[in-house]
Amino acid sequence: MEVKPVVPFEPIQLETLPTGPNWVAQIKWDGVRMLTYYDGQEVQLWNRRCHARSEQYPELLDIQSYCSAKSVILDGEIIAFDGIKPTFHEIMKRESLRKKQSIERAIAQTPVTYMIFDILMCNGKWLLDQPLSARQQVLHEVIRPSTQFQLTPNMPDGNQLYEVMKQHGMEGVVMKDLNTTYALGGKDKRWIKKKIFHDLHAIIGGVTLRAGIVNAILLGLFDREGRFMYIGHAGTGKLSRAEWRDLTTRVEPLVIAQKPFVNEPERSKEAIWIKPTFTAKIQYMEWTAGGTMRHPSIQAFTQVALAGCTFDQLG
Template sequence: MQPVIPFEPVLAARLPEGDEWIAQIKWDGVRMLSYYDGSHAELINRRGNRRTLQYPELARPEAYCRADSVILDGEIIALSGGKPSFHEVMRRDSLKNEAAIRAVSPQVPVLYMVFDILYCNGIWLLDQPLSRRQQTLSEMLLPHPHVQNVPSYHEPAQLYAAAQKGGLEGIVCKELSSTYAPGGKDKRWQKCKIISDVTAVAGGVTFRDGLVNALLFGLYDDAGKLHYIGHAGAGKMTVQDWRNLTAQISGMITEQMPFAELPQRSKGSVWIKPELVFKLHYLEWNTSGTFRQPVIQSQVELPPLSCRMDQRTQT
């Protein structure tokens, strides 16, 4: 099976209304498609990278789906304090060594939150309405300790209020008549966010007592220029994470400033080649073009040039 590029929601300024909409929790995890052709299985993320090794408890779809062949779409999450934590799931997703995966798996249990089925028993379901696909998904999923069928609700406003109260990332609203367009992104699926996030590239660091203690972030414009959007040191990174980052950037230090303009926070900064990408939460954008109260969630494996300025209007 060729990897499918997932269908994506667009950002909505207000909640949609009407009986044709359902709402689901927006999980702060890793988008993942599960493939099974009857003999071979793979977990592949939205960028087409295999992640079967990282999640052995999900490596056998026949254990959680009764279909003879299937493609499922969902989000792999890990919990911290009862809430999905991107930092925690990245502790699993970033591992490459089998021994390390075996050691960390009991410490960071994961859930596969499945919300769509694209292929079932040799038949593509892409052109079927979401309502029909959800019915098929419900019929095909088997009870499993690491897999859940994402519930849908017919009152988006109530779910959004509950997500706000629970400190969750937001909700996704979907038209029940919507077909699934691989690689597509349109208003038939809409995300209503409570917590804003951005993926940004680090172009500089500051040190304290020999360790990196903050990073300077930027986003690229259409001309390929990197614009400074702020610095962050607060977040979920541990002391060991900062030590690993300090070692990682040792060969990346450069005298050439990567930003198009000199950042406000340039005193004491050390420039690095813009190669490392991070996911951050933030409160809002300042009129100066920098973000307010950024919080580092985790380092992510994304190409630096994917960190674009249009996230300021599309996240």
């Protein structure tokens, strides 16, 4: 049986969490969404954009060690810890690797956990038209949890879980209706997320330097007219000195004379403009009245398509 990658279902962002007996709350992990495909012979990992990731996480391919199904498609999140909690910066250390030797070293240096929260197909039968409660029952029947493979637990009170997540500096919560089905490629109120911090992928359009090394990046998004709009600058986050030095080297050949933004950025006088090429995942608290991010911080440099770096991410 040939199993082809599919686009997973997504939650929508709301500030008011639903309540009721049919709603359950789950932790929103700050990791990488990953679907596991097993056709009875081969195991493959594909991310939410249907990009192959089996080579990056070879330790997660032994599906028979934790799953009894003869064939299956699992939905979940791969997370990596910074010593205290899962962070996107840590998991990006694994996502960016391509060389086999580097990946083998990273298995020990940056261990990962697969948090499983849904099942789309089991033993050759699609479960998409089954309610979430039934799909979760199947999950509990076929998954044998371990340190590296775990089932994301349901919590009864989303607001209470949200407060706990705030205390621990986690990303947020996801509410799910137990009575609802799973829509491939869908995004609606069946699942609702509330983030403590928001995040987006933005494009670097300029930098500032300190002692010859980049110390902040100027960021932008494309609006619906295709204009490149400045949305703020970030100089804090989880980057090491080596990553800042590496960015300095990477942007040198991209320096341009004119600012790429259509609006006027802060720090324009001290900025060095670069061709919009590199992207970064940015975490922020909210938007200011001036249309910039409040308290932005850099989570990681990424390799996403520039066309996806739009204000549509805010929906």
